[in-house]
Amino acid sequence: MPVPLAPPRTRFILHRMGELATATRNRAWAQIPDAETLREQAIRARDTVLADLPGHLARLEEAATAHNVTVHHAQSPEEANRLILETLRSLEAQVILHNHHPLLDELHLDQAARLQGIPITPLHPGDHLAWLAQTRPGHPVWPVGHLSVEEISDILHAQLRTPKTYDPDHLASMVRMPLRRTLLQVDAAVMVAHFAAAREGVLVFLDNDGHNASLLSLARHVVMLLSVELMAAHMEDVQHVIRVFALSAWGRPWPAYVSYVHSPAPAEEDGPRTLHLILVDHGRSRIIAQGFGQALRCIHCGACHTVCPVYQQIGAAGYGETAYSGPIGTVLNPLLLDTPEAQEQTFLCHHAGLCMQTCPLEIPFEQLRQAYRQAQAQNRRRGWGDRVLAPWRRRFGRRT
Numbered sequence: 001m002p003v004p005l006a007p008p009r010t011r012f013i014l015h016r017m018g019e020l021a022t023a024t025r026n027r028a029w030a031q032i033p034d035a036e037t038l039r040e041q042a043i044r045a046r047d048t049v050l051a052d053l054p055g056h057l058a059r060l061e062e063a064a065t066a067h068n069v070t071v072h073h074a075q076s077p078e079e080a081n082r083l084i085l086e087t088l089r090s091l092e093a094q095v096i097l098h099n100h101h102p103l104l105d106e107l108h109l110d111q112a113a114r115l116q117g118i119p120i121t122p123l124h125p126g127d128h129l130a131w132l133a134q135t136r137p138g139h140p141v142w143p144v145g146h147l148s149v150e151e152i153s154d155i156l157h158a159q160l161r162t163p164k165t166y167d168p169d170h171l172a173s174m175v176r177m178p179l180r181r182t183l184l185q186v187d188a189a190v191m192v193a194h195f196a197a198a199r200e201g202v203l204v205f206l207d208n209d210g211h212n213a214s215l216l217s218l219a220r221h222v223v224m225l226l227s228v229e230l231m232a233a234h235m236e237d238v239q240h241v242i243r244v245f246a247l248s249a250w251g252r253p254w255p256a257y258v259s260y261v262h263s264p265a266p267a268e269e270d271g272p273r274t275l276h277l278i279l280v281d282h283g284r285s286r287i288i289a290q291g292f293g294q295a296l297r298c299i300h301c302g303a304c305h306t307v308c309p310v311y312q313q314i315g316a317a318g319y320g321e322t323a324y325s326g327p328i329g330t331v332l333n334p335l336l337l338d339t340p341e342a343q344e345q346t347f348l349c350h351h352a353g354l355c356m357q358t359c360p361l362e363i364p365f366e367q368l369r370q371a372y373r374q375a376q377a378q379n380r381r382r383g384w385g386d387r388v389l390a391p392w393r394r395r396f397g398r399r400t
């Protein structure tokens with residue numbers, strides 16, 4: 001199926017965003033004296049977990065439970081959403097906010113919550129704008145990086161009746177002001193952790209504007225989610241991965257805010273009184289068992305997007321309703337969803353190879369896509385053979 005090009009203005013913005021992000025990232029990495037060692041440490045940290053996902057999950061669950069965190073497991077988006085919404089209902093939470101993470105897109109939490117009549121508002125300003133415009137975020141780190149100030153002004157005017165302005169600072173404050181008021185009334189938060197340390201049972205939240213730290217201080221109940229592969233064996237490995245994330249996502253040596261959570265806060269301190277942790281698998285264990293585990297090294301830094309000529313031409317909308325865009329989307333979406341729409345995404349590539357040079361975790365995109373296509377072709381051949389042989393099998397009552 002042909003994939004439509006993004007409008008010319010979006011293509012221009014994506015191209016410009018790519019140039020700026022790449023320059024910032026390259027400058028930041030160039031200032032790290034031990035850059036190669038750091039990359040290797042991060043890759044080792046990711047591969048250690050992927051080599052024994054059940055073992056690390058068991059350790060994380062044991063440590064978290066010992067810290068009075070209620071742990072749940074979800075095998076599918078439906079199960080994860082059911083657990084989130086049931087927990088929020090049981091807590092009788094009225095004002096609920098969520099943080100920013102691509103896993104929420106994968107789960108379609110916003111739609112599930114709307115259907116159940118439970119309003120959950122995104123606190124991240126970019127996410128919030130995308131939510132107001134009822135569109136999917138365009139990038140894992142900059143959800144509305146593809147929008148012009150004129151488009152943002154139009155969205156705010158249409159949704160919040162704000163006066164039209166093209167001043168970026170004014171626009172930002174028009175998004176932030178009402179969110180701050182809501183934040184002061186928050187009862188519960190749904191928060192996806194960026195990483196977790198399995199041995200210590202610590203969940204890690206990163207951001208540059210403090211929205212995670214604010215939620216963790218003010219929300220009395222927090223439902224945390226973790227995409228199961230985003231663990232590290234212990235805190236030391238988590239530090240390597242955080243550094244790599246900050247360098248590749250934001251072009252800075254360390255995130256502005258890092259929040260560590262391991263247990264509910266005591267009564268006299270700020271912080272959540274109850275903590276739930278939902279461990280979301282949604283096909284990750286199967287992907288590893290099928291030999292595609294390297295795809296799950298991804299930490300969603302978004303660096304590969306900023307160099308991909310295809311993403312810059314089609315934008316996130318070109319990846320349809322699937323959760324992930326850019327080069328990692330062409331690998332993860334088919335593995336996660338196995339739908340015709342997702343399968344075709346393995347062809348959304350110009351073979352420029354820039355993603356493989358840029359990904360700090362050295363994900364072999366091209367090899368993974370080829371291996372996936374070969375596996376699909378084999379399955380089709382097997383399916384064809386099964387169909388042709390079916391009458392003989394029925395007649396002779398045995399496998400041919």
Ligand code: SF4
Binds near residue numbers: 299300303304360363
């Ligand atoms: S594939 Fe690599 S570069 Fe792309 S988002 Fe994931 S970690 Fe970042």
